[in-house]
Amino acid sequence: MRISQLEGKRVALWGWGREGRAAWRVLQQRLPALPLTLFCPAAEAAAAREETAGSLDVRADVDGAALAAFEVVIKSPGISPYGEAALHAAAQGTQFIGGTSLWFAEHADAQGTVRDTVCVTGTKGKSTTTSLLAHLLRASGARTALVGNIGLPLLEVLAPDPAPDYWAVELSSYQTGEVARSGAHPQVAIVLNLFPEHLDWHGSEARYIQDKLRLVTDAQPRIAVLNAADPHLAALSLPGSQVVWFNQAEGWHMRGDVVHRGAQAVFDTAHTPLPGRHNRGNLCAVLAALEALGLDAVALAAAVQDFRPLPNRLQTIGTCDGITFVNDSISTTPHASLAALDCFAGQRIALLVGGHDRGLDWHDFVQHMAHDVPPVEIVTLGANGPRIHALLQPLADAGRFGLHAAADLAEAMQLARTALGGQGGVVLLSPGAPSYGVYRDYVARGRHFAEMAGFDPEAITAIPGIGIA
Structure with a gap:
């Protein structure tokens, strides 16, 4: 659905975060006479009325019947x-769309393809991969937009002048279906990996995977760049797209620390700024996408040396009293915590895990703690901290590691410092869970971690390269 097709319809906004504000501004500009209603929490209603100078009918109560009054x-x-509310309204004929859907509909050509657009999704690593993609596109001399879930809603860059040569778009599982819903097709879509996440939003692991994959199954990109090492992706059949595989011997893949294109050794990643082996592996996805766009990926690979890592993602924020503090606040799954541990293998690690409980299974994490080299200390916290603690307790009783329970992040930091016993090491915040209920988002959690470690939280939050450059 294009924005012009909203004219004359009964339209409401649902949510007053940055995406909701972006949608309101675009509609004010394109369809100034269109009456709009906003549904938002009571805590946001007064601010919304003030920001919009009364141009919105702001309602703090939302249910299925209220939503069903809108087309x-x-x-x-x-x-x-x-x-329940959305399903009730949808059954009455209400159509739910998002800003991502509107943006793609506006940018599609006559064949329905959004040219020069590379979408990136995956459970882990999508932000770094999208940022790295934009960095290498810019290294080729191309004006490139780094946008989407990484922190800049697409509707905030609806019609830039001049337009960028390429769009590097990060999409969460909340947004991948929006691309398909727009009726548009990305030129290239990258899917990195799939692990259970956001089960509270999707309702089940099966639906999470289905929704995530809609970027390639339903949106039918011209080229799909897929991870051959992921079993869900390896089993896909995409007759509507050209499929390019990475992490496969015939294509872009890693051998040790060296990126290869087939049999050709291209680039040694051992001393690059990419944090973690998984991110170095995702470099292969980026290079495969660049090649699919017709660029010289082999020549561009070395530009990764100038890449600036993103905040809150395996971010070393500093060392104090012999302890290095690493902020991986964006870690929201047990698999992400395991990947973070792998980055610091061989070091004395005090791991901080736990947060909002959305029902993810931690048994695989516990098995790794039983059979791999575990951290020397684990501190659990948050709503799911007691559940994780109970699963780990038998291993702690057997002497595999020290185990501590904290009421909050401040206590967890104190316990971690004490547990390392003045012998140095790494305090690693990789919680494997969202921050909901305690912090506004993972950024706020990372900022508090930096503050508790004795560093300036303002210095760690900027996302390098976001926007158009």
């Missing part, structure tokens, strides 16, 4: 379409 509801990504 189209433009909802923020964090609001699940599988909730």
Whole structure:
């Protein structure tokens, strides 16, 4: 659905975060006479009325009947379409779309393809991969937009002048279906990996995977760049797209620390700024995408040396009293915590895990702690901290590691410092869980971690390269 097609319809906004504000501004500009209603929490209602100078009918109460009064509801990504209110309204004919869907519909050509657009999704590593993609595109001399879930809603860059040569778009599982819903097809779509996540939003692991894959199954990109090492992706059949595999011997893949293209050794990643082996492996996805765009990926690979890592993602924020503090606040799955541990193998690690409990299974994490080299200390915290603690307790009793329970992050930091016993090491915040209920988001959690470690939280938050450059 294009923005012009909203004219004359009964339209509401649902959510007043950055995405909701972006949608309101675009509609004010394109369709100034269109009456709009906003559904948002009571805590945001007064601010919304003030910001919009009364141009919105702001309602703090939302249910299925209220939503069903509208033909189209433009909802923020964090609001699940599988909730009772949304399902009731959808059954009455209400159409739910998001800013991502509107942007793609506006940018599609006559064949439905959004040219020069590379979409990136995956459970882990999508932000770094999208940022790295933009960095290497810019190294080729191309004006490139780094946008989407990484922190710049697409509707905030609806019609830049001049337009960029390429769009590097990060998409969460909340947004991948929006691309398909727009009726548009990305030129290139990268899917990195799939692990269970966001089960509270999607309702089940099967639906999470299905929704995530809609970027390639339903949106049918011209070229799909897929991870051959992921079993869910390896089993895919995409007759509507050209499929390019990475992490496969015939294509871009890693051998040790060296990136290869087939049999050709291209680039040694051992001393690059990419944090973690998984991110170095995702460099292969980026190079495969660049090649699919017709660029010289072999020549561009060395530009990774100038890449600036993103905040809150295996971010070393500093060393104090012999302890190095690493902020991996964006880690929201047990698999992400395991990948973070692998980055510091052989070092004395005090790991901080736990946060919002959305029902993810931690047994695989526990098995790794039983059979791999575990951290010397583990501190659990958050709503799911007691559940994780109980699973780990038998291993701690057997002497595999020290185990501690904290009421909050401040206590967890104190316990971690004490547990390392003045012998140095790494305090690693890789919680494997969201921050909901305690912090506004993972950024706020990372900032508090930096503050508790004795560093300036303002210095760690900027995302390098976001926007158009």
